[in-house]
Amino acid sequence: MKNLLALLFIIALAALLLYVAANMPPMGDPDNPTATHVIPRYLEGAEKETHTENVITGIILNYRGYDTMGEVTVIFSALAAVLAVLGRERRGRIHAYVDRSTVPSSVIVRTMVRFLVPLIVLFSVYTILHGEISPGGGFQGGAIIGGSMIVFTTIFGLYESSRRIPQKVRFPLEGSAVVTFFLVGVLGMVGGGNFLTYAWPRVAAGLQPALVTWLTVLVEIGIGLGGAMVLTSILFCMIREEEEIAVVA
Amino acid sequence: MRLLHNYHYAAAMLLFCIGLYTVIARRNIIKKLIGLNIMETSVFFFYISLGYLDGGIAPIRTGGADPARMVNPIPQALILTGIVVAVSVTALALSLVILLYRQYGTLDVDRLYRDEDGGTHGGPSGEDAP
Amino acid sequence: MGAYRHFPILMITVPLVCAVLLPFLGYLRERWVPRAALVPLSVSTLLGLLLVGKIPAQGYLSYHLGGWEPPFGIEIRVDYIGLFLLLVVCGISLLAMVFSPRYIGKEVSGGRLTAYYVLFLLMSGAMLGFVATGDVFNLFVFMEILALTSYALVAITGNRNAVRAAFKYLLMGAPSSIMVLLAIGLLYSATGSLNMADLSARIAESGYTEVLVVSFILFVIGFGVKAALFPLHMWLPDAHSIAPSPISAMLSGLLVEVSAFALLRLTFSVFTAGNDAIIGGTSEAVSVFAAAAVLYGGIMAIMQKDLKVMIAYSTISHIGYIFLGITSFTKEGLAGAMYHMLDHGLAKACLFLCAGCIIYVKGYRRIEDLKGAWRQMPWTCFAFSVAAISVIGIPPTAGFISKFYLIYGNFTAERWPYALVLLVGAILAAVYCLRVIYYMFFQPDKRGAWEEGGGDAPASMLAPVCLLAAGTLFFGVFSGLIIDSLLKAAAFLL
Numbered sequence: 001m002k003n004l005l006a007l008l009f010i011i012a013l014a015a016l017l018l019y020v021a022a023n024m025p026p027m028g029d030p031d032n033p034t035a036t037h038v039i040p041r042y043l044e045g046a047e048k049e050t051h052t053e054n055v056i057t058g059i060i061l062n063y064r065g066y067d068t069m070g071e072v073t074v075i076f077s078a079l080a081a082v083l084a085v086l087g088r089e090r091r092g093r094i095h096a097y098v099d100r101s102t103v104p105s106s107v108i109v110r111t112m113v114r115f116l117v118p119l120i121v122l123f124s125v126y127t128i129l130h131g132e133i134s135p136g137g138g139f140q141g142g143a144i145i146g147g148s149m150i151v152f153t154t155i156f157g158l159y160e161s162s163r164r165i166p167q168k169v170r171f172p173l174e175g176s177a178v179v180t181f182f183l184v185g186v187l188g189m190v191g192g193g194n195f196l197t198y199a200w201p202r203v204a205a206g207l208q209p210a211l212v213t214w215l216t217v218l219v220e221i222g223i224g225l226g227g228a229m230v231l232t233s234i235l236f237c238m239i240r241e242e243e244e245i246a247v248v249a
Numbered sequence: 250m251r252l253l254h255n256y257h258y259a260a261a262m263l264l265f266c267i268g269l270y271t272v273i274a275r276r277n278i279i280k281k282l283i284g285l286n287i288m289e290t291s292v293f294f295f296y297i298s299l300g301y302l303d304g305g306i307a308p309i310r311t312g313g314a315d316p317a318r319m320v321n322p323i324p325q326a327l328i329l330t331g332i333v334v335a336v337s338v339t340a341l342a343l344s345l346v347i348l349l350y351r352q353y354g355t356l357d358v359d360r361l362y363r364d365e366d367g368g369t370h371g372g373p374s375g376e377d378a379p
Numbered sequence: 380m381g382a383y384r385h386f387p388i389l390m391i392t393v394p395l396v397c398a399v400l401l402p403f404l405g406y407l408r409e410r411w412v413p414r415a416a417l418v419p420l421s422v423s424t425l426l427g428l429l430l431v432g433k434i435p436a437q438g439y440l441s442y443h444l445g446g447w448e449p450p451f452g453i454e455i456r457v458d459y460i461g462l463f464l465l466l467v468v469c470g471i472s473l474l475a476m477v478f479s480p481r482y483i484g485k486e487v488s489g490g491r492l493t494a495y496y497v498l499f500l501l502m503s504g505a506m507l508g509f510v511a512t513g514d515v516f517n518l519f520v521f522m523e524i525l526a527l528t529s530y531a532l533v534a535i536t537g538n539r540n541a542v543r544a545a546f547k548y549l550l551m552g553a554p555s556s557i558m559v560l561l562a563i564g565l566l567y568s569a570t571g572s573l574n575m576a577d578l579s580a581r582i583a584e585s586g587y588t589e590v591l592v593v594s595f596i597l598f599v600i601g602f603g604v605k606a607a608l609f610p611l612h613m614w615l616p617d618a619h620s621i622a623p624s625p626i627s628a629m630l631s632g633l634l635v636e637v638s639a640f641a642l643l644r645l646t647f648s649v650f651t652a653g654n655d656a657i658i659g660g661t662s663e664a665v666s667v668f669a670a671a672a673v674l675y676g677g678i679m680a681i682m683q684k685d686l687k688v689m690i691a692y693s694t695i696s697h698i699g700y701i702f703l704g705i706t707s708f709t710k711e712g713l714a715g716a717m718y719h720m721l722d723h724g725l726a727k728a729c730l731f732l733c734a735g736c737i738i739y740v741k742g743y744r745r746i747e748d749l750k751g752a753w754r755q756m757p758w759t760c761f762a763f764s765v766a767a768i769s770v771i772g773i774p775p776t777a778g779f780i781s782k783f784y785l786i787y788g789n790f791t792a793e794r795w796p797y798a799l800v801l802l803v804g805a806i807l808a809a810v811y812c813l814r815v816i817y818y819m820f821f822q823p824d825k826r827g828a829w830e831e832g833g834g835d836a837p838a839s840m841l842a843p844v845c846l847l848a849a850g851t852l853f854f855g856v857f858s859g860l861i862i863d864s865l866l867k868a869a870a871f872l873l
Contacts, residue, residue, distance in 0.1 A: 006273040010266050016593060017262035022252035023589040024568055028303040033585065034321055035302060037571030038450050042323070043308060043316035055308040055319070059326040066444040066453045070508065070520035071330045073395050077501050077524050078337030080398075081531030084494035085344045085542075133311055139329060171406070175399035182396040185388075188445070195388040196445040234340050238347065265561065272554055281550060288557045292564065299568050324567075327516055331560060334523045338553050341527055345534060345546045352539040361543060 050198070051212045052132035060137065061216055065196045069185070071139075072177035072223060079174060079230045086237050105155050113155045120148040128224035129217065138177070138220040142227025149232045158239050165232055173229040180222025184215055257298035264291035278349070278356050282342050289335040293328045300324040383433050384442055386426040387457050387511050390465065394419040394504030398497045405493030413480035416496040420476055420503060424469040430462060438871050441513070449513070450574040456513030459868035460717055463861070464510050464640055467721050470850075471632050471728050472503040474843035475625040478732050481837055482739050486536050486623050495535055502528040502629065506637050515563050515649070516573050518641060522559065522605070525637075526552050529630060533622040544617035551614045555604035562597035565590050566649075578649045582657070591650070591657045598645055599661055605638035608665070608702060609672035612695045616679075619694065620687035624735025627687060631694045632728035636720040639701045643716070646705065647872040666706040670800040672699030677807025681814075686737070686746050689811055690730045693770060696804055697723045703797050704785045712788020713869035714862060715781050721861075722769055722777035722851055729766035729847035733759050736836035736844060741828070746815055751824025755833040758841050760819045762848035767812035769851040772805050777854035780862065 025032040042055055042063065050058035060068050124144035131137030153161040184196065191200025198215045199208040252259055264287060271284025300321035306314055308322040346356070353361055397419035405412050434440050439458035443449065457465065476499060487495055505524035512518050530552065534545035567573060569590040570581035582591060600611070607615040615635075619627050650658050676696025683689040697719070704716030736759045737743055737752070753760040769778035782805060789798040835841060854861070 003274045006270060010270040010273070013269070014263060014266040016596075017265065018252065018259055020565065020590055020593045021255050021258035021262050022250075023587065024251075024255055024258055024565075025587065026251060027255050027257055027298060028301045028305075030302060032568075033571035033581070033587075034299055034323075034568055035571070037581070038573075039321050039323060039571075040316075041451060043319050047310045053310040055310065055322045056325050056329075059322055060329060062445060063447050063452050064326060064516075067327075067330055067514075067517055067520055069392075070517065070524065071333050073399075073501065073505070074330075074334050074337050074520065074523050074527065076399055077498070077505075077527045077531075078340050080494055080497045080501065081337075081341045081527050082344045084491055084498055084531045084535050085341070085348060085537070087490050134309065135307070137329075139333060171402070175402070178396060178399045182392055185392065189385055193446045194443055195385065195392070198445065238340075238344060265557075269554060272550065278546070278550075285553050285557075288554060292557055292560050295561065296564050299564060323573075324564075330516075330520060334520070334556075337527055338523070338549070338556075341530060342546075342549055342553070345530075345542055345549065348534070348537070348542045349539075349546060352542060362547070 050216070051209050052216060054132055054134060054137075057132045057137050057216070057220075061132075061219055062198055062212075065181070065219075068223070069178070069181040069196070072181060072226060075227060075230050076175055076178055079233055082234050082237055086240075110155060113151060117148050117152050120151075121145060124148070124224070124228070128220050131220050132213070132216055138223025139227050141220075141224040142231065145224075145228035146231030146235065149228075150235060153235065153239060158236060162236055165229075170229045170233050173225050174233060175226065176229070177223045177226030180219055180226075184219055187215075257301070258295060261291045261295035261298065264288075264294065267291075276357050276359055278346055278358060278361070281358070282339065282346070285342070286335065286339060289331070293331055293335075296324040296328045296331070381433075383430060384440065386430050386433075387440065387442055387455050387465075388444070390423040390426045390469070391455075391504055391508040391511060393422050394500045394507070398500035398504065401497050401500065402493055405496075409493065412493050412496050413483075416500055417473070417476055419500060420469065420473045423503075423507065424466075424473055427462070427466045427469050430457070431466075434459060434462060438868070450572045450577040453517050454513035454574055454576070455511050456575070457511050458871075459864050460872075461510055463717065463865065463868075464637070464720060465507055467724050468503065468506050468510060468633055468637070471724050471847075472499075472506070472629065474846060475499075475628045475632075475728060475732070476503075478628075478735065478840050478843045479625045481840055482624060482735055485739060488537070491535060491537070495532070498528045498532050498535070499626075499629075502532065506633060509637055510640060513575050514573055515566065515575060515578065515645075519556070519559055519563055522638075522641070523556060525634065526556055526605070529618075529626075529634060532626045533618045533630075535626070536623060538621075540617075541621045544614075544621045548614040548618040551604050551611070555601045555611075558597045559601035562594045562601060565594035565597070569594070575644070575648050579651050582650060582654070588656055592661070595645075595650055595658055596661055599642065599665060602638050602642040602645075603665075603668075606635045606642065606702075607695055607698055609668045609675055609695065609699065612672070612676075612698075615695060616688055616691045619691035619731075620685060624687075624731050624738065627691075627735075628728035628731040631691065631731055632724040635694060635698055636701070636724055639698060639705070639716075640720065643705050643713075647713075662706045662708075665702055666794070666797060669699040669702035669706065670797055672696060673703070673800050673804040674699075674807070677804055677811070680811040681807065683811075684746060685744050686734050686749070686815070687731065687744060689746065689815075690727065690734065693730075693808065693811065694723075694727060696808065697727075697770070700782070700785055700801065700804065703801060704788060707785075707788045707792040707794060707797070708873065709788040709792045710866055710869040710873055711784050711791060713872065714865040715784030715786075715788050717865050717869070718777070718784060718858070718862060719781035722781050722854060725847050725850045725854070726766040726769040726776075726778060729762055729844055729851065730770070732840070732844045732847065733763040733766070736840050739840065740834070740836050743828075746818060748828060749815060749818045750822040750826075751829050752819045754824065754831045755829040756835045758835050758845060762841075762844045763819065764816050765848040766851055767816055769855070771808045771812050775852060775855050777851045777858065780855060780858040784862070 046055040046058035050062040052058040124141040127136035128141030188197035192202040198212040268284045268288030302320045305320035308319040442455040444453045509521035569587035604611040680692035704712040769776035772778040772782035
């Protein structure tokens with residue numbers, strides 16, 4: 001009965017949404033409102049105004065940098081929320097569960113993971129640093145590091161991987177993204193512009209391109225480090241909980 | 250017929266409804282969360298389709314690409330934010346599921362919320378501390 | 380343009396960044412965390428107060444982040460109504476924060492204490508950002524910070540009912556967030572813009588009416604869940620009653636109001652009030668649901684045995700009030716809705732904190748246990764009564780002013796049935812509030828549960844409670860100035 005009601009509701013909603021889809025601007029048409037209103041300036045001007053060849057990075061970090069500041073705050077709140085719900089892992093207690101999360105794996109898998117994880121991390125560094133001229137950026141790089149930690153932890157267990165990125169490394173870096181953004185923002189205000197102005201009006205015009213580029217890279221690094229550490233901490237936190245359940249059961 | 254031309258949008262809308270149905274009707278909370286992720290993904294798909302341009306190229310200026318042919322970069326930038334939000338919500342939801350499973354020993358919503366009647370929500374605070 | 384143009388952004392970002400830095404202090408000196416957490420909120424309040432009277436003649440203060448003029452960059456736009464709500468948010472968060480240390484120290488176990496303050500600051504900062512922003516996507520981002528922190532804060536005690544309530548909240552809140560995201564996408568597809576002011580101009584000349592209508596419907600459903608508008612309210616009684624009392628005060632006194640305010644802004648500044656083709660039908664439906672909310676919330680509140688659940692149902696009823704004010708589309712109704720956000724915030728925060736005091740001292744949650752409570756806890760009971768009188772809407776309190784304007788607004792719009800519903804709602808509120816007051820003051824304490832001179836709540840908890848109660852009286856007596864500027868601002872919106 002309840003499911004039938006839900007089904008009827010969903011069918012009504014689907015009909016409404018399909019009606020909208022049929023009345024939306026035709027997809028891919030260069031005369032759509034989306035293609036004519038704001039973006040011409042972004043596409044034409046990003047290179048000169050934000051000094052990033054990748055327009056998306058220009059939008060994320062510069063034109064709409066405030067959104068991204070909100071976004072790094074979201075991911076930090078996710079960490080704070082997960083820690084509030086589950087509690088942070090304590091160093092001493094991990095020993096009891098050594099290798100519990102390890103799935104049985106052959107020598108081949110272990111060797112390949114040992115070989116691949118450094119390469120993955122290297123790739124993520126490239127992704128972070130090259131964000132402004134090629135696809136990539138801080139979040140993508142951070143997520144790749146987080147992914148590599150998932151692979152590593154699956155094979156070698158929590159004890160091994162939490163020795164690779166110990167808590168005393170993660171703890172100070174978790175908030176680095178928000179703090180970097182705030183510092184860059186306040187520096188923009190000190191430099192005579194608004195919050196998050198990268199090209200400070202008080203700096204000579206000739207120096208501004210270099211300034212903008214360096215600030216962009218700084219923010220990318222902050223986001224990358226912060227994102228990677230937050231994802232890793234959330235991962236460790238959850239695995240520890242899973243193991244405690246296993247012990248209780 | 251515009252709907253056939255806009256089939257990306259139509260697919261995104263249908264996926265959205267499938268996800269919402271999963272959230273509402275499924276009893277297993279992990280499946281509900283999967284439904285939530287289907288909804289999120291459908292919206293990401295919708296946004297990216299909004300930026301599509303016939304014969305468009307990636308919005309990267311390297312090598313002097315022609316700006317007039319580039320796809321719309323705004324939805325891609327927005328959806329990066331959307332993805333991070335989705336990941337965060339999923340992480341929190343899964344932590345709550347871990348805790349719920351430890352405390353109630355079930356993943357079935359009907360059994361989770363079984364003893365809940367209209368009048369007396371919850372006992373005195375601190376009563377059921379783990 | 381003086382330095383004050385930077386104040387709104389600092390108000391928002393200082394709590395956020397201090398929240399990120401707080402764990403370091405928690406690592407070094409955990410005892411200092413509760414006091415340190417007061418600093419950023421005080422800074423925000425101070426900056427907000429300094430902004431009063433600094434709004435330029437055009438009616439709003441616009442701040443272009445990164446120096447990019449809208450619609451290319453994100454804009455922060457603070458008008459009179461926005462500044463008013465910013466100050467309400469700052470004030471109530473500050474008082475709830477002052478209340479927190481003793482209460483939370485008892486309910487939340489050691490390791491989670493710092494997390495509580497971090498989440499609290501993130502929530503306050505996000506609320507400020509949510510109110511001040513002039514960009515729809517930015518609105519979504521701050522809404523998500525708010526949502527995440529509030530789910531976690533409901534569950535923070537780790538008690539099994541709390542986790543369950545938080546999960547229920549998440550299961551309703553997360554799909555609604557996604558609906559808002561979809562609505563933003565539809566809006567963007569029809570206009571190509573994300574800035575609110577630019578959107579309203581683009582909507583006027585956009586040919587895609589169907590898309591805009593559905594976008595508005597999705598916004599209403601999405602924010603309706605966050606604001607607990609009647610058929611979408613199921614999460615509220617659990618979440619608001621089980622959360623620790625300062626958090627209940629924040630959720631009930633601010634979060635639902637702020638969500639209603641977001642809908643108000645979208646209706647008036649984006650879709651624009653006169654645009655019947657787009658918002659006409661939906662706002663009619665919202666009025667009906669809001670009227671149902673007033674009655675349903677009131678009746679359910681009367682039937683409750685648990686004090687906090689009763690207050691939570693009363694919130695559902697009062698959200699109906701706010702929406703009836705918004706949908707009247709008159710300047711009196713709108714000013715009444717805004718003023719109701721203030722006095723409902725003050726009164727509900729006060730009621731929940733009073734409930735917190737009682738739980739802290741005695742551990743009682745049931746209304747029956749309150750018989751004769753004034754003998755032991757006179758201050759708490761007096762504050763509770765003042766706030767309850769404001770909830771009913773009896774003259775010397777702020778509740779009277781806002782209800783008067785809400786009913787007046789609905790009369791001028793010739794919406795007789797809704798005005799009648801508002802009156803009935805006030806009677807229902809009188810029933811459930813006076814019952815508690817009657818128990819507290821006029822019923823004999825047969826079981827001897829309350830001892831005279833047994834001690835009221837500690838001063839750090841009584842001070843915010845009494846200040847909130849005094850606030851409802853103050854804004855009831857000296858309402859003229861604020862109401863005038865709200866009426867002006869409302870006329871500007873219409």
